[in-house]
Amino acid sequence: MKSRALEHPAILLLEDGTLWHGYAIGKTGTTTGEICFNTGMTGYQEIYTDPSYYGQIIVNTTAHIGNYGVIAEDEESAVPQIRGMVCNAFSEFYSRKLADGSLQEYLEKHGIVGIAGVDTRALVTHIRHKGAMNAIISSEEFDIDKLKMQLAETPSMKGLELASKVSTKEPYLVGEGNTGPKIAALDLGVKRNILRHLEKRGALIKVFPAKTSLEEIEAWHPDAYFISNGPGDPAAMPYAVTTVQKMLDTGKPLFGICLGHQLLALASGIGTHKMHNGHRGLNHPVKNLITGRCEVTSQNHGFGVNREDVEKSKIVEITHVNLNDGSIEGIRRKDCPAFSVQYHPEASPGPHDATYLFDEFMKLIEGGSLYV
Numbered sequence: 001m002k003s004r005a006l007e008h009p010a011i012l013l014l015e016d017g018t019l020w021h022g023y024a025i026g027k028t029g030t031t032t033g034e035i036c037f038n039t040g041m042t043g044y045q046e047i048y049t050d051p052s053y054y055g056q057i058i059v060n061t062t063a064h065i066g067n068y069g070v071i072a073e074d075e076e077s078a079v080p081q082i083r084g085m086v087c088n089a090f091s092e093f094y095s096r097k098l099a100d101g102s103l104q105e106y107l108e109k110h111g112i113v114g115i116a117g118v119d120t121r122a123l124v125t126h127i128r129h130k131g132a133m134n135a136i137i138s139s140e141e142f143d144i145d146k147l148k149m150q151l152a153e154t155p156s157m158k159g160l161e162l163a164s165k166v167s168t169k170e171p172y173l174v175g176e177g178n179t180g181p182k183i184a185a186l187d188l189g190v191k192r193n194i195l196r197h198l199e200k201r202g203a204l205i206k207v208f209p210a211k212t213s214l215e216e217i218e219a220w221h222p223d224a225y226f227i228s229n230g231p232g233d234p235a236a237m238p239y240a241v242t243t244v245q246k247m248l249d250t251g252k253p254l255f256g257i258c259l260g261h262q263l264l265a266l267a268s269g270i271g272t273h274k275m276h277n278g279h280r281g282l283n284h285p286v287k288n289l290i291t292g293r294c295e296v297t298s299q300n301h302g303f304g305v306n307r308e309d310v311e312k313s314k315i316v317e318i319t320h321v322n323l324n325d326g327s328i329e330g331i332r333r334k335d336c337p338a339f340s341v342q343y344h345p346e347a348s349p350g351p352h353d354a355t356y357l358f359d360e361f362m363k364l365i366e367g368g369s370l371y372v
């Protein structure tokens, strides 16, 4: 087989002017987005199809990408959501017998532009130092001035509302036949594995489009609410903050994951901020302050909840902290049965330490108390 590395050059240009050379993978073309890195050693297909990554270029820091191909059951949504990808060693060959095909075919089919052969250690060190920024990858245009102009037109992630772009257009049911509680899930870019976890625990879930009003949701008579993960800046979503506030007013249990966590914070009078370079990986240590237990967690977020605001709040308390940087990883309301985590208890990809949170949600719905 001919080497792509020799035949297809590609370049990666960062917003700060740094230029990286490599070779083209996926579709030949040009793409822009916010560049961010995921340190997970496995799970590239789950990462690419996680709607929370919509609009972003993902740098995979693990040494090999593509070597186990792709398979439909690993998808967290119907299509890859990323804008582009960057890696070091890319393999068009795959060794998993059950794979549906190669990652190269998959990226090409879905129009994802990528670059391989990049020194990802140096690139990540650079991003960690400089912070989050936009980037452009091209395997068709090599005029740097033209690429700089295109990059300058790419909006910054701060202030972007993206959830409504990836949300379902129509409501749908998950867990039909289940006789457990009825959970209304606000879909801001929900990962399939979250719904699977709720379904496995006997819940009947109705997934609603991002901009559904509480009145429409209530017409289904849910027992509890779930606020999903999703892309973009939570502060640019006043419509969802209003919905969450109205949900809290009903007094029914509410659970939020990642973007859902940030929205519970905003609905409780707590601000959010853009992080220096975010948390994206499968081994972030988190401590549950109520139980005293530590968990290894899967993470993917570029925004965070303001610690000072939570500390001042009379209605919210911190339940989880990140042991690497002390950032807020979980909160709960003191005045109503609502809680949330910044990380991904459904993992996929990642460790399973935090799946107990789904059991906590079910317990809360049954009238029990959290974390006891």
Ligand SMILES: NC(=O)CC[C@H](N)C(=O)O
Binding pocket: 052, 228, 229, 230, 231, 232, 233, 234, 257, 258, 259, 260, 300, 301, 302, 303, 304
């Ligand atoms: N995984 C998520 O839900 C991400 C939430 C939000 N878009 C962030 O980057 O912080």
